[in-house]
Amino acid sequence: MYQLIKAFVFLLLLISTSLQAQELKQVSLKTAWFEQFQFAGYYMAKEKGFYNDLGLKVNIHPFSIQNQEETVHQVNDGEIDFAVGKETLILDKAENKKIVILYALFQASPLILITTEESGINSFSDFKDKKIMASINDAKQVSIKAMLNAHNVKFTDLSFLPHSHDINDLINKKTDIMSAYISKAPFN
Structure with a gap:
């Protein structure tokens, strides 16, 4: 019986270790402006490991003036998983873009x-x-x-x-x- 309990505990340890060692799912997030305080939550969550705790490895892509218009297309085409957008997303959604609007960060425009x-x-x-x-x-x-x-x-x-x-x-x-x-x- 002792050998059976020992084997069971070893099996549990092996399973829990392999679950923890599973590869994190890669996802990307693009911000809507240059690095500043409004995006601190995303960076802190990454730094503190909150995304990892959920099984995610989040790559944060900074804003670029040169390709700001491309963001919706990048999400629509699956090049980026998530992006912070602006109210123009409503118009993009109306044009049948394959995007999902998750939440409104600002209740009034800054x-x-x-x-x-x-x-x-x-x-x-x-x-x-x-x-x-x-x-x-x-x-x-x-x-x-x-x-x-x-x-x-x-x-x-x-x-x-x-x-x-x-x-x-x-x-x-x-x-x-x-x-x-x-x-x-x-x-x-």
Whole structure:
């Protein structure tokens, strides 16, 4: 009987060791902006081993301005498993992309429009014939469209410029208005 119990304990140890040694499932996650605090949870979960505890090896791919438009296509085509997106995902989903929207991180958009005091722009009515620097994603976002529509500003009344992500372009008058995140730009 002792030999049987000993064999059983050995078998349990062998099974539990082999279960722990199973290879972790590789998954990828792409962030929606440069490394900053809003993504700290993903990095901390990886660092603390929380993903490993769930059997996952998570590779976090940082944001790149050059390929920001590719993210939805990469998820749709199975090149990336997960991505942090923006409200434009609703439009992508409406275009029958094979994506699943899991949750809304922000309950309100952090996207704002900023200008300088010198510009003389004090309300939306002052936007007509002004240059607005916005990324392609920002210009497509529902929040900017809703802001402008709510104040009877037409897209055709604005001249959109590619975003340089350099606040000095606003200061040096290369643009009149710049899209930004309220969590960062006003504090630069």
